[in-house]
Amino acid sequence: MYYIGVDLGTSALKLVMMDSKGELVKSVSKEYPLDFPHSGWSEQNPTDWFLAVKEGLREISVGAAEKIAGISFGGQMHGLVILDKDDNVLRPAILWNDGRSTEETDYLNNVIGKEKLSELTANIAFAGFTAPKILWVKKNEPEIFEKISKIMLPKDYISYMLSGSFCTDYSDASGMLLLDVKNKKWSSEMIEICGISKSMLPKLYESYEVVGDIKSEIAKELGLNEDIKIIAGAGDNAAAAIGTGTVGDGACNISLGTSGTIFISSKNFGVDKYNALHSFDHSDGNYHLMGCMLSAASCNKWWMEDILKTKEFAAEQENIDNLGENKVFFLPYLMGERSPHNDPAARGTFVGMSMDTRREDMTLAILEGVTFGLRDSLEVARSLGIEIKKTMICGGGAKSPLWKRLVANIMNVEVEVPVSEEGPGFGAAILAAVGCGEYESVEAATKSIIKIKEKIEPEADLVVKYEERYKRFKKIYPALKGIFKEIL
Incomplete structure (x- = not known):
């Protein structure tokens, strides 16, 4: 069927x-x-x-x-x-x-x-x-x-x-x-x-x-x-978490779609004391914590199509060669931000440009900025004692080899790519199969269906470089927070 x-x-x-x-x-x-x-x-x-x-x-x-x-x-x-x-x-x-x-x-x-x-x-x-x-x-x-x-x-x-x-x-x-x-x-x-x-x-x-x-x-x-x-x-x-097999206890999925999310499944209900992460019910019948950015792959789409006037996403990333050394930062808050800042007034911002800034530097800053923003939520989870050593990845942004490499090194986790990258649609199809009795449970279905086709390991030298860059990134939003409401 x-x-x-x-x-x-x-x-x-x-x-x-x-x-x-x-x-x-x-x-x-x-x-x-x-x-x-x-x-x-x-x-x-x-x-x-x-x-x-x-x-x-x-x-x-x-x-x-x-x-x-x-x-x-x-x-x-x-x-x-x-x-x-x-x-x-x-x-x-x-x-x-x-x-x-x-x-x-x-x-x-x-x-x-x-x-x-x-x-x-x-x-x-x-x-x-x-x-x-x-x-x-x-x-x-x-x-x-x-x-x-x-x-x-x-x-x-x-x-x-x-x-x-x-x-x-x-x-x-x-x-x-x-x-x-x-x-x-x-x-x-x-x-x-x-x-x-x-x-x-x-x-x-x-x-x-x-x-x-x-x-x-x-x-x-x-x-x-x-x-x-x-x-x-x-x-x-x-649904995307089901489509990547992110079920049970302690599994993680990062989605680089229009919005960006980090999704951590759990068999136990939990809430972080600052409510920086969402505490929701999961579609496997259990619970999950989730950090959500309002603009993720949509930042790259905006940059490519509206600013650079191109649809050649892969070509724009081919000559990027300065990972961990980019002087340009980007705040990915084009539609305001949810996790962890909860600030609808926040806006997208480039910082650090100079006369020698290249097109490639700004393109890289977009990808890095979204990944830094997702790491903000990962750090909240880590503060709760949740140890994340690997993550699944899905969404349109996951089609980029460069972006997957950035996720691995900025977050210092192993990134796993499922054979199917259909995200929510695939997860929904699995839910339909479970509902029709094809599988006895969501967990049983994902164990049978989800396969891994690629793993991206963190690179020690880049992890160190991006740790320093992330520390600088974290200082930018607090410095600009008061300005955003004035320019709306």
């Missing part, structure tokens, strides 16, 4: 089809618009996602429709999708990298209080989280707020449109600031704080659980069987 994983990304949708042995059969990509109505705002139309999903399912199922058993999802997290009583979308979805809810975030952290939030949800408020967005709509669009009947996350809108099941999973719900992460239930106090009702929130499932069958009318429209199972799925980072 075949299992489809839907990766609902920020700029594009990717569907992957996997067979029962975990081999990838086919993949399809579809793009959709991303809108920035104001500086720091980020929105999309949920109907664009569903149109892309239908087109993708129609295309990927050609010649295989009769063998598709299940569909699951890995979706961009935190986005606010709101529907009225007739299931009409009330406004464009406010996305994970949207920074408009600064006042609401400050209210939650400073009036409700970080300690109280951490007690209720295991996390503090970040502008990208869903709860501050709800409060922003309540304050700024009261006529829309009054019409809210359902509150959804992006992938769950797709699931609802395909199955009619109003649902979410624990991993994705963890990023809403509405879930009691430790006890896996909606927080009644957070619901009250946001001025909503529990009926507006979806039913909770484990990521590998079946939430329903595909709607008969959708199956007929797309030429699919009506007994296809729809499986809950996961937030994109939790």
